[in-house]
Amino acid sequence: MNDFGYHFWTLMPRLWTGAAITIKITAVAVCIGMMIGMVMALCKLSKIWPLRIISNVYIECLRGTPLYVQILLFHFGVPGLMNSLDGVSGFYFDVMTTAIVVCSLNSGAYIAEIFRAGIQSIDRGQMEAARSLGMSHTKAMQYIILPQAVKRVIPPLCNEFIVLLKDTSLLAVIGVTEILKTGQIYITTTYAPFPAYIGVACVYLILTFTISRVVNYIEVKWNMGSM
Amino acid sequence: MIEVKDLHKSFGKLHVLTGITETIRDQEVVCVIGPSGSGKSTFLRCLNLLEEPTSGTILVDGVEITDEKNDVNKIRENMGMVFQRFNLFPHMNVLDNITLAPIKVKGMDRTRAEEVAMELLKKVGLVEKAKVYPDNLSGGQQQRVAIARALAMNPAIMLFDEPTSALDPEMVGEVLNVIRDLAREGMTMVIVTHEMGFAREVADRVLFIDGGKVLEQGTPQELFGNPKQERTRNFLAKVL
Numbered sequence: 001m002n003d004f005g006y007h008f009w010t011l012m013p014r015l016w017t018g019a020a021i022t023i024k025i026t027a028v029a030v031c032i033g034m035m036i037g038m039v040m041a042l043c044k045l046s047k048i049w050p051l052r053i054i055s056n057v058y059i060e061c062l063r064g065t066p067l068y069v070q071i072l073l074f075h076f077g078v079p080g081l082m083n084s085l086d087g088v089s090g091f092y093f094d095v096m097t098t099a100i101v102v103c104s105l106n107s108g109a110y111i112a113e114i115f116r117a118g119i120q121s122i123d124r125g126q127m128e129a130a131r132s133l134g135m136s137h138t139k140a141m142q143y144i145i146l147p148q149a150v151k152r153v154i155p156p157l158c159n160e161f162i163v164l165l166k167d168t169s170l171l172a173v174i175g176v177t178e179i180l181k182t183g184q185i186y187i188t189t190t191y192a193p194f195p196a197y198i199g200v201a202c203v204y205l206i207l208t209f210t211i212s213r214v215v216n217y218i219e220v221k222w223n224m225g226s227m
Numbered sequence: 228m229i230e231v232k233d234l235h236k237s238f239g240k241l242h243v244l245t246g247i248t249e250t251i252r253d254q255e256v257v258c259v260i261g262p263s264g265s266g267k268s269t270f271l272r273c274l275n276l277l278e279e280p281t282s283g284t285i286l287v288d289g290v291e292i293t294d295e296k297n298d299v300n301k302i303r304e305n306m307g308m309v310f311q312r313f314n315l316f317p318h319m320n321v322l323d324n325i326t327l328a329p330i331k332v333k334g335m336d337r338t339r340a341e342e343v344a345m346e347l348l349k350k351v352g353l354v355e356k357a358k359v360y361p362d363n364l365s366g367g368q369q370q371r372v373a374i375a376r377a378l379a380m381n382p383a384i385m386l387f388d389e390p391t392s393a394l395d396p397e398m399v400g401e402v403l404n405v406i407r408d409l410a411r412e413g414m415t416m417v418i419v420t421h422e423m424g425f426a427r428e429v430a431d432r433v434l435f436i437d438g439g440k441v442l443e444q445g446t447p448q449e450l451f452g453n454p455k456q457e458r459t460r461n462f463l464a465k466v467l
Contacts, residue, residue: 128277129314129373133328133380134304143327147318 007195011186015203018182023207025096025178026165029103030111033164034157036104037111042141044116055112062109067102068170074102075174095176099168107164114160118153119145151222158215162208169204179203228253228415229274229384234283236269236439243269245439247283254413258426258447261436262462267419270436271388274417275306287384304332307377311389313369315361315376321348322357325376333380340379347375351405367398374405385409387418423466427451435459 043055062070075098082091093101122145130140172181183200187193229251236244243266251257259267272278274285276292276299284293292302316324325344329335335343348354351371361369370390377385387406391399403425410416410429420426426433427447435443435450435458443456451467454460 123314125310125312125314126316129308129310129316130328131300132275132277132303132306132308133376134300134332135328136300139331143331144316148316151318 003192004195007186007190007192008199011183011196011199012203014182014186015179015199018177018179019203019207021176022165022168022178025099025103025168025171025176026161028100029107029164029168030161032100032104033107033111033160036108037115040108040112041115041119044112045119059109059112062106063113067106067167068173070102070106071098071170071174074098095171095174098174099171099176103164103168103171106167107160110160110163111157114153114156115149117156118149121152122148154215154219154222158212162211165207165211166204228255228288229417230284230286231274232284232286234270234273234285235281236266236273236278237281243439244273244280247436247439247441249434249441249444251415251417254415255431256410256414256416256418256429257432257434258430259417259419259434259436260421260423260426260462261434261442265437266439267436268388269439271386271417271419274386275303275308277308300332304380305382306384306386307374307380307382308386309370309373309377309388309390311392313361313366313373313393315369315373317361320358320360321353321364321372324361324372325379328376329379343379344375347378348372350378350408351375352401365398366394367401370394370398370402371405374402374409378409384415384417387416387420389419389421391420391422421466423451423463435462437462 040055040058043051044059046052075093075095079092082088126144126148127140130144131137135143168176168178169180171178172184175181177185179200183196187196190196229249231247231249231251234244234247235242245266247270259270261267269278273280274287280293284291286292287302287305290297290302292299315321316327319327322341322344325347326337326340329340329343330337345354345357348357351374353368353371353375356364356368356372361372364372374390390406391402394402399422403422406416406418406425407429418426418430430447432444433447433450434441435454435456437458443450443454443459450459451463454463
């Protein structure tokens with residue numbers, strides 16, 4: 001049991017270094033994912049059918065395949081294809097590029113559905129009132145619908161953030177030294193899987209718990225204003 | 228001012244408006260009555276194209292609004308609408324609710340827009356509520372703000388879609404008073420209502436709609452005092 005304590009506490013500082021990478025990837029991916037998600041949500045609700053098809057294909061493909069497969073396909077599959085072309089060789093993505101691109105695209109698909117549901121949850125009368133005052137559809141969206149939708153999507157968005165944070169552990173397979181990979185590296189040199197994996201689990205738990213508390217606090221604060 | 232010719236509207240297989248032809252003159256107050264599901268709200272909503280007519284034409288000041296070449300936003304600027312369920316913007320206070328459209332649509336500067344808004348709040352008796360959010364107002368107050376919001380665009384025509392139907396009985400009066408004032412000022416208005424007493428008092432003309440058609444129309448004296456159609460008599464017997 002002494003061994004447990006030794007390994008656990010020796011590994012802990014390294015795990016926090018890994019956690020910094022996990023947080024960075026998650027935060028950047030969710031930010032980009034929100035931009036993609038907003039565009040795709042508006043496309044999906046658009047009157048223009050080609051836009052609806054584009055967003056449907058995007059959302060279905062990225063939600064319908066495992067993130068694990070997406071990571072492997074992008075990191076090994078795409079360079080493999082490029083290198084098989086004439087005159088191209090040595091093409092590759094560094095692991096952080098893969099991490100950010102794949103996680104952004106993946107979370108973008110989920111966030112698009114969150115935004116779409118948020119927009120559709122706003123009472124139809126709000127759009128009608130805005131339009132009856134002479135506002136264009138775009139202005140009504142900008143000033144009336146989206147500001148109200150944003151508040152409603154905070155809880156599901158927070159959930160998506162936590163899911164993505166946990167899912168970044170899949171990036172260990174391509175060698176991103178995030179939390180899980182850091183633990184695995186420790187195991188290869190010490191052969192102490194139990195304290196290492198307990199340590200890994202603890203760090204994830206601390207992060208996700210902190211996020212949900214912070215978001216709860218923001219929600220309560222916002223609700224004190226109006227609505 | 229508004230000329231409606233052979234207006235039809237279908238929702239899928241449901242034929243809601245079955246040919247309405249009607250002219251509403253400048254400064255005229257027209258009340259629309261009829262049983263629920265008769266198409267009276269749909270008729271009103273077609274007038275500012277919240278519902279797209281299936282066929283027929285609507286001319287407002289000689290402009291054919293049903294023609295797709297005409298800018299629907301410009302047309303709506305000139306027609307205020309008040310809804311049964313108020314539809315105030317809950318994330319903005321009363322003042323912002325009223326000033327938003329003048330600022331964002333007409334490009335009015337904020338100071339001027341707020342002056343206009345305060346004048347309108349005075350008119351509807353809610354000056355002290357300018358900084359309050361809609362959720363903290365009673366139904367009657369919300370509806371008065373909604374009227375002020377529509378008036379802020381300085382429309383030539385006001386459309387009312389059952390403005391008192393969602394109100395507690397003791398609040399009906401305060402909203403009707405505001406509408407009554409507008410009628411005195413000569414605002415052109417189309418009012419869908421279940422308040423027969425109010426219609427009789429304020430209307431220049433009353434339309435009785437049933438089955439998607441104007442079944443009978445006339446001055447309040449004619450329509451309430453001496454209805455010609457059997458359907459109108461039955462309806463009035465139930466509601467009066």
